[in-house]
Amino acid sequence: MTLSLNPSESLQPQGWLRYLSFSTDHKVIGLQYLVCGFLFYLIGGALAGAIRTELVTPISDFLPRETYNEVLTLHGTVMIFLWIVPVVNGAFGNYLIPFYVGARDMAFPRLNAVAFWLIPPAGLLLISSYFVTGAAQSGWTAYPPLSITTPATGQIIWILSVLLLGGSSIFGGINFIATILKLRRPGLGLMQLPMYCWAMLGTSILVVLSTPVLAGTLVLLSFDIIAHTGFFNPALGGNAVVYQHLFWFYSHPAVYIMVLPAFGLVSEILPVHARKPLFGYTTMVYSIMAIVFLGLIVWAHHMFTSGTPPWMRLFFTIATAFIAVPTGIKFFNWLATLWGGKISLNTAMLFCCGFIVNFVFGGITGVALAQVPFDIHVHDTYFVVGHFHYIVYGGTVFVIFASIYHWYPKVTGRLLNEPLGQLHFWLTFVGFNLCFAPQHWLGLNGMPRRVAEYDPQFTLINQFSSAGALLMAISTFPFLINVVMSASNGAPAGDNPWNALTPEWLTSSPPPVENWHGEPPLVHEPYGYGVTPGELSLEASSGRDLWNLGQGDQR
Amino acid sequence: MRIPPAILTLLAGMALVLFGLWVGQNVNLLPVDASANAPVYDELFRVLFSIGSILFIGIVGLILYSLVRFRRRVGETGDGAAIEGNLPLEILWTAIPAVVVLFVGIYSYDIYDRMGGMTPLNDHGMHGMQHSEERTWGGISPVALEADGAIAPLPVDVTAMQFAFIFHYPDSDITSGELHVPLGQPVALQMKALDVIHAFWVPQFRLKQDVIPGQPTLLSFTPTRAGQYPIVCAELCGPYHGGMRSTVIVEEPESFAAWVAKNSPNPPAESPTAVQS
Structure with missing residues (x-):
């Protein structure tokens, strides 16, 4: 008698325990990323609350000055490296990509689990530095010589933590590239993939090309701190500006690492709720690749006021401004997707439209910031803080919420409560704009970023901004209540509540281990809305039946 | 008879452009302008603000229109039109x-050029630039004044440290914590x-430049x-970064000359600025 073990059933814990285990199931890992990321989002949000509380008054009175700098450093690092990057890449990428390519799991399931399990220790390390020795005080950019002269222990722990998170990100990126290129179901062409696959392919290329540069840079910085080498330390003959070049060679693409997956997710959500095919699939793909290429050659626009000669300022102005062209194509395509649809304005759709409005605003201020003469006035001011949050919060975080409302029924088999969702959206949208729109004015009129005290003439506008932050904090509660209550009490969703055509909806909700009850479906037209079922080339047994069932009640 | 939609669209577009231009010209978000390049900057700002307003209002308007016009009515089923793209439109x-x-x-290149940004940094052939051996790594050189050949720039050495700016006038050997400059003379x-x-920023001048060790x-x-x-100071430089501020005092050439005369450790026999003004 031979003993045959099915690894997915026998070697891994079942029930809720598997979410705390070294599970290799991509769906479990995706949810691990999401929940872990959200916990860090709450921490990062509390830190943001501390910053906005300090800024209610023009004097430094709420936090000690060193603590304030630790808080702003932790806020940036936590939000970028522990919330947005892991969630928008790791969580949704792991959950969706295997479905989209018609696979049963990611290409390297164990590497996938390793990539996730690097995150909690790295995050705890970072947070613990605050309590043990004092956290890093030099901002998330850690510019030397400041990062060399502030207390070393916190800075070194920060470097270790970011190195671990960068490693996790690279593992994830390699895994996504391999899965998308090599694990596609036979018969499924690259140009038939859902757009999120292309977004993740582009993002992963950026991750793999640029994150090692950050890792190398931070290792050199740690040498400067520990071993008193002089790579970036001018006192020892080093060059502080070289660090900025190397840092931004990663950290500008990092903006696209945070935003491109969000573009992909929007491209999945909009067609479903507008009941129309995604407009201009081919130009969408080419614009993603154009953004990837341009994203790698624009880093010095963060350094226009640094030690940069005139020709360099000019080159990076032009390159940066041209990113607006492929980005503009994507936005026009989304508008055209909405045009002529039958739009259900549910919470997922609201958050998508909120994303478009916020991101267009952030994109316009971004094109302005790309112009050297404009940037020379507002660089390192609250204008940049406002712009940046319009991109990453108004852009990416809005899309994360849209995605949660869209895929919650997939994961749990239950719908989220719609009125609570709408309340969540409006609180977030109003709070967000109240918080960050006035910051543009503050920057234009003379308030630099990263300060605990400011000119008293800015008090009132700062209080508006802080009130907006308070609304954003409040908006988290309807969301949390909704997510927790709906898991057990939400209306049963069925397998495909949105009648969506992308492959993840062509299996049961929640999906079985290894994703499909039979063969994976071959979906040639993931956006084939408005086409009669007979014309669609859905060749899967189970998938087609499910889809026909979903369409049945409409006709 | 109905007005054709194309006419309405055209009118809406024209109204939008006019409104954008009006907003750019009439909404003032900037502090007072106090340097020669500030009006140039404000011109760029108004153009960008106009273009940005047109784009933003246009796109938000399109979204709102779509959400209302193409909303799913109660009881309505089925999909929208199966349009997958339109190549001429996308082009x-x-x-x-x-x-x-x-x-x-x-x-903006033109603006930057008019602000003096494209002047080579290490071309120290101009007057008043004695310490030219060291390479200059970034910033904005004095320009355009050369064309007039009128007034030589007033050199000032700035030293930034945690958490103060120190200004030293090599011509009169004055060291000051505040920057005194005469009206109308390049500095x-x-x-x-x-x-x-650190970073030196005067919002009313619309100018900023990092001050970098080494x-x-x-x-x-x-x-x-x-x-x-x-x-x-606009670059995070430590715990008291928010308090690292100073003042620039722009005064009439006569009162500036008086300030130099009062503070100079050397007899102000040949105060260069007084001669020129």
Whole structure:
């Protein structure tokens, strides 16, 4: 008698325990990323609350000055490296990509689990530095010589933590590239993939090309701190500006690492709720690749006021401004997707439209910031803080919420409560704009970023901004209540509540281990809305039946 | 009879453009302008603000219109039209942003050139620049004044440290914690940092330049409006970064000369600025 073990059933814990285990199931890992990321989002949000509380008054009175700098450093690092990057890449990428390519799991399931399990220790390390020795005080950019002269222990722990998170990100990126290129179901062409696959392919290329540069840079910085080498330390003959070049060679693409997956997710959500095919699939793909290429050659626009000669300022102005062209194509395509649809304005759709409005605003201020003469006035001011949050919060975080409302029924088999969702959206949208729109004015009129005290003439506008932050904090509660209550009490969703055509909806909700009850479906037209079922080339047994069932009640 | 939709669209577009232009010209978000390049900057700002307003209002308007016009009515089922793309349309909306971006890029190059940004940094052939051996790594050189050949720039050495700016006037050997400059004369700041990176920013001048240890930088401007303006450190430099501020005092040439005469440790026999004004 031979003993045959099915690894997915026998070697891994079942029930809720598997979410705390070294599970290799991509769906479990995706949810691990999401929940872990959200916990860090709450921490990062509390830190943001501390910053906005300090800024209610023009004097430094709420936090000690060193603590304030630790808080702003932790806020940036936590939000970028522990919330947005892991969630928008790791969580949704792991959950969706295997479905989209018609696979049963990611290409390297164990590497996938390793990539996730690097995150909690790295995050705890970072947070613990605050309590043990004092956290890093030099901002998330850690510019030397400041990062060399502030207390070393916190800075070194920060470097270790970011190195671990960068490693996790690279593992994830390699895994996504391999899965998308090599694990596609036979018969499924690259140009038939859902757009999120292309977004993740582009993002992963950026991750793999640029994150090692950050890792190398931070290792050199740690040498400067520990071993008193002089790579970036001018006192020892080093060059502080070289660090900025190397840092931004990663950290500008990092903006696209945070935003491109969000573009992909929007491209999945909009067609479903507008009941129309995604407009201009081919130009969408080419614009993603154009953004990837341009994203790698624009880093010095963060350094226009640094030690940069005139020709360099000019080159990076032009390159940066041209990113607006492929980005503009994507936005026009989304508008055209909405045009002529039958739009259900549910919470997922609201958050998508909120994303478009916020991101267009952030994109316009971004094109302005790309112009050297404009940037020379507002660089390192609250204008940049406002712009940046319009991109990453108004852009990416809005899309994360849209995605949660869209895929919650997939994961749990239950719908989220719609009125609570709408309340969540409006609180977030109003709070967000109240918080960050006035910051543009503050920057234009003379308030630099990263300060605990400011000119008293800015008090009132700062209080508006802080009130907006308070609304954003409040908006988290309807969301949390909704997510927790709906898991057990939400209306049963069925397998495909949105009648969506992308492959993840062509299996049961929640999906079985290894994703499909039979063969994976071959979906040639993931956006084939408005086409009669007979014309669609859905060749899967189970998938087609499910889809026909979903369409049945409409006709 | 109905008005054809194409006419209404055209009218809406024209109204939008006019409104954008009006907003750009009439909404003032900037502080008072106090240097020669500030009006140039404000011109760029107004153009960008107009273009941005047109784009933003247009796109938000389109979204709101779509959400209302194409909303799913109660009881309605089925899908929207199966339109997957429109190549000529996509080429059009690739071309329009490309042209706008190109225009903005060329225009801002022109602005930057008028601000003196394209003048080579290490061309120290001009008057008043004695310490020219060291390489200048970034900033804005004095320019255009050469064309007039009128007034030589006033050199000032700036030293930034945690958490103060120190201003030293090599001509009169004055050291001051505040920057006094005469109205209408170009000023050339030679900037060095002692410890970490700082940034010299005067919002009313619309100018900012990092002050980097080991890499001297340069910043030039011509004050055009008398008054006191804040000098703000804009680069995170430590716990008291928010408190690292100073004041630039733009005054009439006569009172500036009096200030030099009063504070100079040397007899002000040959105060260069007094001679020129």
